[in-house]
Amino acid sequence: MKYETVIGLEVHAQLLTKSKMFCACSTKFGEPPNTLTCPICLGMPGVLPVINRRAVEFALKTALALHCPINPSCRFSRKHYFYPDMPKNFQISQYDQPLAQHGFITIRMNGESKQVGIRRVHLEEDVGKLVHAGTMAEAQHSYVDFNRSGVPLLEIVSEPEIHSPAEAAEYLRQLRAVLMYLEVCDGNMEEGSFRCDANISIRRAHSPELGVKTEVKNMNSFKAVQKALEYEVKRQIKILEEGGRIVQETRLWDADQEITLSMRTKEEAHDYRYFPEPDLLPLEVSPVWIEEIRSSLPELPEERRRRFVLHYGLPEYDAGVLTATKALANYFEECVSLHPQAKVVSNWVMVELLGQLNKDNREIEASPISPQALAELLSLMDQGVISGKIAKAVFEEMYQTGEAAGAIVKEKGLTQISDEEELLRIVEEVIAQNPGPVADYRAGKEKSFTYLVGQVMKATKGKANPQLANRLLRERLGEPGKQTAD
Ligand code: ADP
Ligand code: MG
Numbered sequence: 001m002k003y004e005t006v007i008g009l010e011v012h013a014q015l016l017t018k019s020k021m022f023c024a025c026s027t028k029f030g031e032p033p034n035t036l037t038c039p040i041c042l043g044m045p046g047v048l049p050v051i052n053r054r055a056v057e058f059a060l061k062t063a064l065a066l067h068c069p070i071n072p073s074c075r076f077s078r079k080h081y082f083y084p085d086m087p088k089n090f091q092i093s094q095y096d097q098p099l100a101q102h103g104f105i106t107i108r109m110n111g112e113s114k115q116v117g118i119r120r121v122h123l124e125e126d127v128g129k130l131v132h133a134g135t136m137a138e139a140q141h142s143y144v145d146f147n148r149s150g151v152p153l154l155e156i157v158s159e160p161e162i163h164s165p166a167e168a169a170e171y172l173r174q175l176r177a178v179l180m181y182l183e184v185c186d187g188n189m190e191e192g193s194f195r196c197d198a199n200i201s202i203r204r205a206h207s208p209e210l211g212v213k214t215e216v217k218n219m220n221s222f223k224a225v226q227k228a229l230e231y232e233v234k235r236q237i238k239i240l241e242e243g244g245r246i247v248q249e250t251r252l253w254d255a256d257q258e259i260t261l262s263m264r265t266k267e268e269a270h271d272y273r274y275f276p277e278p279d280l281l282p283l284e285v286s287p288v289w290i291e292e293i294r295s296s297l298p299e300l301p302e303e304r305r306r307r308f309v310l311h312y313g314l315p316e317y318d319a320g321v322l323t324a325t326k327a328l329a330n331y332f333e334e335c336v337s338l339h340p341q342a343k344v345v346s347n348w349v350m351v352e353l354l355g356q357l358n359k360d361n362r363e364i365e366a367s368p369i370s371p372q373a374l375a376e377l378l379s380l381m382d383q384g385v386i387s388g389k390i391a392k393a394v395f396e397e398m399y400q401t402g403e404a405a406g407a408i409v410k411e412k413g414l415t416q417i418s419d420e421e422e423l424l425r426i427v428e429e430v431i432a433q434n435p436g437p438v439a440d441y442r443a444g445k446e447k448s449f450t451y452l453v454g455q456v457m458k459a460t461k462g463k464a465n466p467q468l469a470n471r472l473l474r475e476r477l478g479e480p481g482k483q484t485a486d
């Protein structure tokens with residue numbers, strides 16, 4: 001490998017507070033434009049912002065979960081630029097004294113754990129939204145919706161310690177999981193409540209210096225982030241190979257063409273003229289409050305993953321998949337509490353359930369099969385009432401109709417045939433109807449045995465208890481290579 005990729009990510013997470021960062025307006029999504037506003041979030045002259053305590057609490061939770069020491073005192077600053085969606089012409093953010101710094105997050109890549117440094121975690125307010133209507137040919141109109149103006153955002157900035165696009169996507173998945181476990185952000189990338197700007201550079205392997213970076217914006221899914229970065233790696237390496245130089249610039253991901261396009265270069269970059277927000281006092285968080293929050297942190301994805309391995313004896317891979325979201329981990333644990341065979345439950349959840357849900361683009365919360373219903377199905381299988389093969393068919397039916405396993409089994413007469421006499425009758429019929437394969441088996445052709453088992457399964461529509469069918473067939477056929485009395 002001649003080159004090394006260096007990536008640092010800036011994430012903006014919308015906090016799940018009921019009201020905005022500096023006023024009492026609602027943060028609800030999807031309301032009619034400009035109905036959730038007041039003089040403060042419209043940036044009228046003479047108004048005074050008031051810090052939202054809940055937003056600070058959520059920020060502290062996140063910072064602590066990311067192993068950041070909390071700064072005893074931090075402050076807000078004005079970040080100046082001119083844009084029609086921001087009537088004050090500055091955004092209240094944090095600059096030289098952020099809420100917290102120097103943490104890390106643990107991610108897993110190729111079965112190994114790795115820590116990525118968190119440079120800073122700070123609070124700021126969101127801006128409004130421009131809505132562009134009409135095409136260029138028509139008269140074009142742009143509208144401004146200020147409902148989002150002043151919604152609390154948490155900015156989480158990583159160190160440049162991510163070394164591939166896949167690792168960047170994994171970092172984002174893990175960070176999103178942490179925020180969602182903490183219930184401070186809904187993690188919705190499409191609605192923009194979890195968005196990411198990616199900084200990326202290339203350097204010669206083992207070079208001590210960082211290369212010139214570009215910043216890529218406008219990706220609204222993990223896949224888009226990964227694709228955009230993969231594109232940038234190729235683009236930057238090509239420039240270096242051709243003896244060129246990378247220009248420090250901001251680039252936009254074009255999802256249709258799957259390329260990045262230059263938006264602005266360093267020369268055009270804003271000078272934000274940060275200065276301390278004079279309308280807010282420095283924010284001092286008491287150590288008592290910090291300890292209160294620290295001790296009330298819930299179990300986080302990383303801890304839960306480790307517990308799933310230790311407590312349930314699951315493979316690392318399973319534990320990683322099952323703890324990806326809190327809802328999925330809860331689903332698994334509820335199911336295991338009713339059907340205490342962790343690996344069986346894990347297989348069914350990962351393969352059958354997630355397989356179906358992914359196909360339908362559904363989340364676990366929308367699963368038509370509850371953990372109780374899945375546990376019932378697995379118990380029926382475990383007790384030998386139905387075979388594994390039938391269980392899969394019943395599962396399909398449950399998924400489509402939402403009906404319970406027991407009801408489907410009864411209604412469709414799928415109960416496994418474990419009655420020896422009943423099955424023996426069928427075994428004898430199969431033997432009588434298949435003289436050729438029977439003779440082959442007796443002549444030592446083991447393959448014919450498999451064929452005969454298949455015939456018993458066919459005759460019973462898959463309902464024969466496989467172990468019993470095997471035993472009865474062996475008994476009736478006798479030892480291969482020997483003729484039996486009958
Ligand atoms: P800016 O002032 O342009 O926003 P910062 O130094 O504040 O740049 O860093 C922003 C993000 O970019 C951080 O996540 C950081 O890790 C990352 N970063 C900084 N330098 C580089 C680089 N040379 N290559 C890749 N990422 C970088
Ligand atoms: Mg930046």
Ligand code: ZN
Nearest residue numbers: 023025038041
């Ligand atoms: Zn307001």
